[in-house]
Amino acid sequence: MWNPYSEEHEHFRKTVRQFAEKEIAPYSDEWEKAKYFPDELFKKAGQLGILGAHYPEACGGSGGDYWFSVAKAQELPRGRSAGVTMALLVQTDMATPVIADLGTPEQIDEFLKPALSGDRIAAIGVSEPGAGSDVAGIRTAARRDGGDYVLNGQKTFITNGARASFVTLLAKTNPETGSHGCTFFLVPTDVKGFKVGKRLEKIGNHSSDTAELWLEDVRIPERYRLGEEDMGFMYLMQNFQAERLIGAVSGIAGARYAIEFSRQYGEQRVAFGKPIIKREVWQHKFVNMYTKVEMAQAFVDKCVDAYNTDKYEQKGNVSMETVKLISMAKIVAGELVAEVMDTCLQFHGGWGYIEEYPIARAWRDARLLKIGGGTSETMTYYLAKLMGL
Incomplete structure (x- = not known):
């Protein structure tokens, strides 16, 4: 099976995983209630090289390809805080790529480099x-x-x-x-x-x-x-592709974790004499979720490969074919993640409706994926135009 990740990618993945598990997860409940997390978290991520792994060294990054950003987006959800994940991804994949693409050396020094080190928040x-x-x-x-x-x-x-x-x-x-x-x-x-x-x-x-x-x-x-005056919309359409793609990547990773901790819950929760995960109706639903997530992951990986080829290997703009694929991926991920979270919440029964259990938060947080970066309906309308329908 095709594996785009090198040993260097996996080492970086481990770094992000440890960061999520040690610097985010233990405080996620506290930050959720406070509706804020400390600014210093950006600095900690920057010191570990998490924010700039997929940026050129000349911009203050590590010179990696886009698969580094994918590994980051897949591991941050382990922190059990979609809000923190989103804030960090805005810093790395939404507010700053256009600076790397268009910025003057002075703009890169003043804005991008300190953003990637975590000294400035974007x-x-x-x-x-x-x-x-x-x-x-x-x-x-x-x-x-x-x-x-x-x-x-x-x-x-x-x-x-x-x-x-x-x-x-x-x-x-x-x-x-x-x-x-x-x-x-x-x-x-x-x-x-x-x-x-x-x-x-x-x-x-x-x-x-x-x-x-x-x-x-x-x-x-x-x-x-x-960049140039009056060219912002064209730049934005390029920038949107990173935002939509990384959202799909992170959303699918979050769905995987929801399935896993729901499965663990189902192995311990006994009803009518046996663990509820052993009930045939739920076994079928879990198989269905696993299957759909694997299908979505394969398609998103195809989109990442296309984006990486356009932007990192060929050093050009995102092609219209890649734009089309990414738009599809955002729709697929948004709809699937919402379905998975809803099924997992239902699996928890009454406890799924209680904030004490992580599925309640995951269910609420996941709803944004069908809205942010372009609603599913807007994406569908845009795709119809791209296809000449």
């Missing part, structure tokens, strides 16, 4: 109250003023928004051209006019902060523009 600022999956509908505006840009607008659903030291932010620079008039900026959060609004109360992922951001006449120098 957020991605795209979604707005009136523009979620419909990115072309954003209204945050950036106006040139001499050698600066002045930004005004609002962002919402921003993971790491309450703690970030900078935001990789998309704004309209040419409102008359729709989606083609967007530009990326690197916005430090300590500049005048930048405000963190209310922290949003979510149904899951409680340990991660999700906030509204306000920009009122925020002035930043032109050197903080990322």
Whole structure:
């Protein structure tokens, strides 16, 4: 059977696993109740090389391929905190890839390198109250003023928004051209006019902060523009592929762990004289879950291989064929993970509805996968257009 992981990959996987089991899992319940985790966790991950393993050495990374990021995303869920996993993945696979692709040496030194070391915390600022999956509908505006840009607008659903030291932010620079008039900026959060609004109360992922951001006449120098003006939408479509793919990878890993700890529960829980895992109806359901997860994993691995070839081996943009595959993977993973979590919760019976058991949290947290990074319905609509339907 094809195995893309080298000895170096597996050594890195072990590092991430130990980090998740020692630095996250023992505190996951505490952080879930506090609805926050310490900023220093980013620094600890950076010191271990977890944040930058798949980035070039020139950017402050270790020079590895994309399979390193996959190993990271598969092991972080062992920490039993989807909120922490999401916050770290925003740092490594959502807010920063576009800096590596487009950043000047000065931008890389000021923003990317300290993000990969954990000294700075990053957020991605795209979604707005009136523009979620419909990115072309954003209204945050950036106006040139001499050698600066002045930004005004609002962002919402921003993971790491309450703690970030900078935001990789998309704004309209040419409102008359729709989606083609967007530009990326690197916005430090300590500049005048930048405000963190209310922290949003979510149904899951409680340990991660999700906030509204306000920009009122925020002035930043032109050197903080990322890439070319009015090209932001094209850059975003490339950046989205990493976000959607790593979400699928992490989601499937979380589903595997849910099946395993549910199986352990079923081996100990006795009803009507035997462990409930020995009941035929549940044996069939577990076989079905195992089978579907293996199928999804095989497809996602194919997507990762295609992405790794495009971005790391050929050093180019993600091809439209790979974009199509990744969009499919996000849909498949979102639907499957929701199904697995619901089945596992049902398997626990009344205890599945009690916060004391990890399946309750896993069930709540997993619901985001069908929404974040583009809803399943938006992905399906986009795929239909790609296929010419």
